[in-house]
Amino acid sequence: MELTDRQTLPVAQDEAWAALNDTDLLARCIPGCESITPNADGGYDVAITAAVGPVKAKFKGKLRLADVNPPNSYTLHFDAQGGAAGHGKGSAEVKLEPAGADETVLLYAAKASVGGKLAQVGSRLVDMAAQKMARDFFERFGAELAAKHPPAGGAEGPGAAAEPTAAPSGGGLVARVIAWLRGLFGKPA
Numbered sequence: 001m002e003l004t005d006r007q008t009l010p011v012a013q014d015e016a017w018a019a020l021n022d023t024d025l026l027a028r029c030i031p032g033c034e035s036i037t038p039n040a041d042g043g044y045d046v047a048i049t050a051a052v053g054p055v056k057a058k059f060k061g062k063l064r065l066a067d068v069n070p071p072n073s074y075t076l077h078f079d080a081q082g083g084a085a086g087h088g089k090g091s092a093e094v095k096l097e098p099a100g101a102d103e104t105v106l107l108y109a110a111k112a113s114v115g116g117k118l119a120q121v122g123s124r125l126v127d128m129a130a131q132k133m134a135r136d137f138f139e140r141f142g143a144e145l146a147a148k149h150p151p152a153g154g155a156e157g158p159g160a161a162a163e164p165t166a167a168p169s170g171g172g173l174v175a176r177v178i179a180w181l182r183g184l185f186g187k188p189a
Contacts, residue, residue, distance in 0.1 A: 003130055004109040007138050011149045013096050016104040017071030019145055029140040031133060052129045053121040057085030072096055086116025102151060
């Protein structure tokens with residue numbers, strides 16, 4: 001499965017980078033996320049309750065960042081186990097590009113594979129769930145950013161946050177990976 005997209009965030013690039021590395025903020029924005037905690041390996045342990053079609057389970061996984069280039073990009077690797085419900089693993093390339101003083105474009109490209117009951121529900125259903133989870137994540141993430149960093153001129157409000165745009169040919173972001181994970185493993189909001 002591949003998932004690529006771009007989102008316009010209502011904050012400067014440094015603020016977007018900080019938000020994408022704020023585990024408390026990410027946990028609030030990821031549907032079904034119960035926790036994101038640093039582990040001894042320098043990565044993160046994640047617990048998410050998810051439903052994809054008829055398959056619903058609690059997934060525990062590990063996230064690891066690689067190729068970190070603050071505040072521009074990184075690659076996120078993930079591996080999650082959901083017992084009898086199945087498992088998933090993959091990676092996402094995340095990239096931030098400035099789009100003005102108070103806007104940043106987040107680009108991401110995620111690749112993943114699933115097994116167990118998740119694989120049995122079919123790739124179309126998994127893809128649809130992942131896309132919905134990504135939309136839900138970016139709505140929450142954009143609203144959180146807009147509330148934390150209100151526009152200086154007041155011309156735009158939270159409704160302008162995280163507006164989806166056309167998919168790019170490459171790029172990626174941790175938020176997109178987490179949103180994609182939510183799509184695979186998170187429960188609908």
